[in-house]
Amino acid sequence: MPPTRTALISALIAVCLTGCGRAPELDATIPDGLRTADFPALVPIETLIDPLPGSLEQSEIELQKLQIRHENLRSRANRLNRPIVDEQTRARMRAGVAG
Numbered sequence: 001m002p003p004t005r006t007a008l009i010s011a012l013i014a015v016c017l018t019g020c021g022r023a024p025e026l027d028a029t030i031p032d033g034l035r036t037a038d039f040p041a042l043v044p045i046e047t048l049i050d051p052l053p054g055s056l057e058q059s060e061i062e063l064q065k066l067q068i069r070h071e072n073l074r075s076r077a078n079r080l081n082r083p084i085v086d087e088q089t090r091a092r093m094r095a096g097v098a099g
Contacts, residue, residue, distance in 0.1 A: 085093070
């Protein structure tokens with residue numbers, strides 16, 4: 001047999017043999033105190049979520065910053081959508097190609 005085939009068969013046998021091993025006893029890793037413990041109490045999600053820090057003034061400042069950023073991005077998008085070549089240059093180019 002070629003060496004690659006032998007290596008492949010050896011690897012396949014090794015993989016198959018690992019499936020024959022015993023799985024560790026996971027129940028043995030749980031402490032007795034947890035095994036007999038009650039389930040946790042269910043509480044409303046609102047009690048678990050902390051309110052967001054900050055005041056109304058901070059929120060308004062952040063809103064203003066976002067609005068300014070929005071306006072700047074909109075302005076930039078409008079500038080990028082403008083034609084690259086102005087009409088006079090375009091007319092000269094057309095005349096040069098046509099004539």
